[in-house]
Amino acid sequence: MSDAPVPILMYHSVAAVPNDATRALSVTPEAFAEQMALIGDLGLTPVTTADLAAHWRSGRPLPARPVLVTFDDGYEGVHRHALPVLARHGFPATLFVSTGWLRGAHDTGGGLDTMLDWGQVRALAAAGVEIGGHSHTHPQLDQLGDDALRTELTRCTEIVAAELGARPVSFAYPYGYSSRRVRQAVRAAGYAQALAVGNALARRRQGPYALERVTVRRTTGAEEFARLLLGRAVTRAFAGDRALTKGYALVRRVRQVRQIRQVRQVRRKAIRSRV
Ligand SMILES: [Zn+2]
Incomplete structure (x- = not known):
């Protein structure tokens, strides 16, 4: 079976004016829209975390060129800015919520910026x-005793199940790392897969509780974003033109190439239909 690497993108806040606590790991609504457009233009197929893991568990082939779009914590901009873009493209995604950070009945007050409410979730x-x-309150899980660790996981699971009517099956470690004890506790809490952060693409052989993600930051330009998705080959193809490697010129160029290809296909079909 193929063990082709899959890019799992990790986002946090999507905001035009982020606060200091979330700025570095936020993206602007415009950058997010450009990044999703590039995923579409390159013919990548977003899938959910549960889908990826289920395909890898069963050995069934994945869609061509899969990619995962994931959001951590539960910032309000995911509903306000990201959802309309995802809906426009028909892209699935995964949102990992810290249940005690969301606005409403379970709020512990720890959220770093305006958070989602349960209606938005x-x-x-x-x-x-x-x-x-x-988790419930976003602690460093490896620092907790066994009881507190279990409570962080079960509170989160039970609240999501109560609010949404379905138990969550995928987990993302707060701060992106885990220990063997944390991974065992996550598994015992009923999660079938969990995501870490490694700035590497995910591979089946990493195991279902240590799948790696790549971080998208406010400073992530188009060239870096394309490299996160595709590796170095795509950017090398445009390396001769310095202007193209700046900002979203690369994104526009990739889009133009695809449009030219589509026009050629239409022309070819038209020629064939004449024969
Ligand atoms: Zn987090």
Whole structure:
């Protein structure tokens, strides 16, 4: 079976004016829209975390060129800015919520910026966003004793299940790392797969509880984003032109190439239909 690497993109906040606590790991709504357009233009197929893991478990082939779009914590901009873009493209995604950070009945007050409320989380779920767990209060899980660790996981699971009517099956480790004990606790809490952060593409052989993600930051330009998705080959193809490697010129160029290809296909079909 293929063990082709799969890019799993990790986003946090999508905001025009982020606060200091979330700025570095936020993206602007415009950058997010450009990045999703590039995924579409390059013919990549977004899938959810549960889909990827299920395909890898069963050995069934994945869609061509899969990619995962994931969001951590539960910032309000995911509903306000990201959801309309995802819906326009028909892209599924995964949102990992820290249940004690979301606005409403379970709020512990720890959220770093304006967070989603449960109505918005339900709207995301209804639109095809998988809702996964990210602990209750976002601690460094490896620092907790066994009881506190279990409580962080079960509180999160039970609240998501109560609010959405379905238990979450995917987990993302707060701060992106885990220990063997944490991975065992996540598994015992009923999660079938969990995501870390490694700035590497995910591979089946990493195992279902240590799948790596790549970080998208406010400073992630188009060239770096393309490299996160495709590796170095795509950027090498445009390396001769310095202007193209700046900002979103690369994105536009990739889009033009694809449009030219589509025009050629249409022309070819028209010629064939004349014969
Ligand atoms: Zn987090």
